[in-house]
Amino acid sequence: GAGVSQSPRYKVAKRGQDVALRCDPISGHVSLFWYQQALGQGPEFLTYFQNEAQLDKSGLPSDRFFAERPEGSVSTLKIQRTQQEDSAVYLCASTSVGLRGGYGYTFGSGTRLTVV
Amino acid sequence: QQQVKQSPQSLIVQKGGISIINCAYENTAFDYFPWYQQFPGKGPALLIAIRPDVSEKKEGRFTISFNKSAKQFSLHIMDSQPGDSATYFCAASTGANNLFFGTGTRLTVIP
Numbered sequence: 434g435a436g437v438s439q440s441p442r443y444k445v446a447k448r449g450q451d452v453a454l455r456c457d458p459i460s461g462h463v464s465l466f467w468y469q470q471a472l473g474q475g476p477e478f479l480t481y482f483q484n485e486a487q488l489d490k491s492g493l494p495s496d497r498f499f500a501e502r503p504e505g506s507v508s509t510l511k512i513q514r515t516q517q518e519d520s521a522v523y524l525c526a527s528t529s530v531g532l533r534g535g536y537g538y539t540f541g542s543g544t545r546l547t548v549v
Numbered sequence: 550q551q552q553v554k555q556s557p558q559s560l561i562v563q564k565g566g567i568s569i570i571n572c573a574y575e576n577t578a579f580d581y582f583p584w585y586q587q588f589p590g591k592g593p594a595l596l597i598a599i600r601p602d603v604s605e606k607k608e609g610r611f612t613i614s615f616n617k618s619a620k621q622f623s624l625h626i627m628d629s630q631p632g633d634s635a636t637y638f639c640a641a642s643t644g645a646n647n648l649f650f651g652t653g654t655r656l657t658v659i660p
Contacts, residue, residue: 540594
């Protein structure tokens with residue numbers, strides 16, 4: 434597609450519910466990133482994929498967070514047993530560059546998760 | 550620990566004025582310094598970027614000034630327009646590292 438597509442745009446979850454957030458990167462983009470953006474803050478790194486391999490998951494805040502990209506294209510970020518502190522915008526970015534230093538990132542519009 | 554410190558938090562500028570946003574970093578290994586623009590409900594979009602081998606880069610009304618010895622860089626928006634009203638983020642990285650963002654500056658340009 435023309436850009437990075439994320440769905441859903443908005444998600445309201447009850448505390449304790451599991452959620453799945455989807456990212457469709459630009460076709461052919463090798464690298465895919467997930468970032469978490471709290472209200473009024475800058476995006477913070479969660480995890481990085483190069484093709485289907487998850488090369489870095491050091492930013493995932495707890496073992497309730499899980500990400501996958503099984504075929505090297507679409508990625509899903511799953512959050513189990515959601516907590517109020519998980520409320521944020523979750524951004525996905527992709528790039529054709531096989532480095533993770535921010536070169537050529539295209540971000541999606543994000544999924545705004547609200548845990549009530 | 551905030552890898553990149555950004556100021557001010559918010560900025561109000563008259564149309565036609567100059568907007569200046571400042572950032573500072575500590576990690577001397579950083580070699581890529583982009584600025585992102587974010588409108589409400591949208592993801593950040595790359596505006597302009599610089600590498601530390603140059604002290605200034607200009608693209609249209611947007612200029613990055615880079616001071617390697619002071620570990621500071623800034624974004625200047627000349628002839629600011631109401632359409633420039635957005636949140637601006639500085640960021641820094643190396644090729645092998647993730648992109649670290651500042652906390653953002655909300656710019657409002659009043660007509």
